[in-house]
Amino acid sequence: MIVITIDQRRSRSGPDKVESLLRRLDGEYNAVRGFERTAGDELQGVLDDGVMAVALALDVAHTGEWSVGIGVGSVQTPMPRETRAGRGPAFEYARDAVERAKNSSGALALSGPGPEAERIEAELQLLALVNARRTKTSAEAGTLVSQGLTQQQVAARLEISQQAVSARLASGLWYETARLTNLAGRALTDYSMTMEGGQGS
Template identity: 40%
Template sequence: MFVLTIDQQGSRSSPDRIPELLDLLRSVPTILPWERSVGDEAQGVVARASDVVDAALACLRDGGWYVGIGIGEVEQPYPESSREGRGSAFVSARTAVERAKRTGDRAPVSVEGPEGSAEAEGVLALLGRHIMARSEAEWRILDLLQPDTRGTQTAVARTLGISPQAVSKAAARAAWQEELAVRPAVARLLTWADDGVESQRT
């Protein structure tokens, strides 16, 4: 199981953005819903690794968040609120978000848990760096592109009133194809680490 603890950067000198974060993550499926945990933090319990990747990268794109991903056990029966949750995944998420605050120039995301967590963190941070570096103009193009759809670059160019070559160059510059390839790889690494929780228990 995965617990994400997400902390707002610079919360003492900026408005409360937690409602904005909860709205951003509303579409990401959870076992225990996204909610404010304490002060300037939000937390959620997620079952699928692909949803963890989606949530983490959405936060990095939005900017201004420290993302901690904890892999471990969540005690059952599940409570109604993640604030009442217990288990090693919650402890790991707390450790991860504190480490995320010390990543320096790297993407502010950390993964804590069994064997495989460090590998997942490294690839996720590398992907996050590309996402954080994209310009608004690049995002306008990427948000319209449809993976594995023939003619999509031509359609996007027509919609935005630019050339297909400009769309192609923007996608290449933003490493869009690489992101599509790497997202499942990060999810597999997270799943591998999560499988290690069961191995440790047995």
């Protein structure tokens, strides 16, 4: 199972943003156990889909407002209805991950047993750093492409040439990162399933 713990950055010097993030996550992502505030400015949810977990983690980390920790391992069953009442190694790994995320590349970390956790974490941190360093124009073009628009449609929407769209996508490594994001998500699903098979303690 995949447990994601999210902690608000610089919460002492700004407003509480947990409730607004909870509403957004509830509307955009399907979880085994929905995200809930666990303590103070922290929230937590449980997922079983690695592709979705990766998309969520990168999405939240990209805002620059949150530290995101992903824990992979087994959970005690039957799982309680409330996320904050959950127990098991996956929750413990998520706690370790979010603490490390506070000082990690891209404000994102992943913890779990074995070397696979380190490899997936490295991929996610690289993706998070690329996301953070894109220019505004590159991000604008890439977001439209990720929504299903063709380069020609993006060019018409932004009132620029198709060659300019292609250049913006290339500078932001959009196709390369999309491929790596998908592969990392699939790897996370496989890793999580292996841990559920009895190796996650």
